[in-house]
Amino acid sequence: MNKTTVAIADDQTKVRQGIRAMLEAESDISVVGEAASGLQALTLVDETRPEVLVLDLVLGDISGFEVTKRIRQNSSPTRVIIFSIHWDGKYVLKAQEVGASGYVPKKRPHELAKAIHEVSAGGEYFFDHG
Numbered sequence: 001m002n003k004t005t006v007a008i009a010d011d012q013t014k015v016r017q018g019i020r021a022m023l024e025a026e027s028d029i030s031v032v033g034e035a036a037s038g039l040q041a042l043t044l045v046d047e048t049r050p051e052v053l054v055l056d057l058v059l060g061d062i063s064g065f066e067v068t069k070r071i072r073q074n075s076s077p078t079r080v081i082i083f084s085i086h087w088d089g090k091y092v093l094k095a096q097e098v099g100a101s102g103y104v105p106k107k108r109p110h111e112l113a114k115a116i117h118e119v120s121a122g123g124e125y126f127f128d129h130g
Helices: 014-024 038-048 066-072 088-098 109-120
Strands: 004-009 029-035 052-055 079-084 103-104
Touching: 004 014, 004 038, 004 066, 004 079, 004 109, 014 029, 014 103, 014 109, 029 038, 038 052, 038 066, 052 066, 052 109, 079 109, 088 103, 103 109
Parallel strands: 004 029, 004 052, 052 079, 079 103
Antiparallel strands: none
8 A cells, every 4th residue: 555655844843743643643644754944844845755745834934835835836746735723714825825735724633634635636625714
C-alpha cells in the first residue's frame, strides 16, 4: 500500500507533535518531516517533496499564505492544506487565492486526515464554515 507523504509546519512544538501523532495513527499516511517556521517549511518541501504540506498561517517569519504562494510559484507538486485557528470565510478565500488545496480549522482536527486523502487524490477540501 502506498502511503501519502506529509510534512507539517507549525510554530508550536506541541501542536506539531499532536498533528504528527494523529496522522501517524493513519495506516496510509507517512509524516516525512516538521518545520517550525515558514522558511523552514519551504526548505523541508524542497528536501522531502511531500505530497501534502499541513501548514499553519502564523509561523513567526513568513505567513502560511506566503509559503503557499512560493510553493505554487516554484511549480512544486506538493499540495498545501492550511490548518489554522482562523477559520472564517476571508481566510478560506485567501487560501484559495494563493493556491492552497485545502483548509481545515484547528478546532476540527478529526477532519485533517480526510482532507489529506482528498487532496492527495487530486481534489480539494475546504471546510464549510457556514
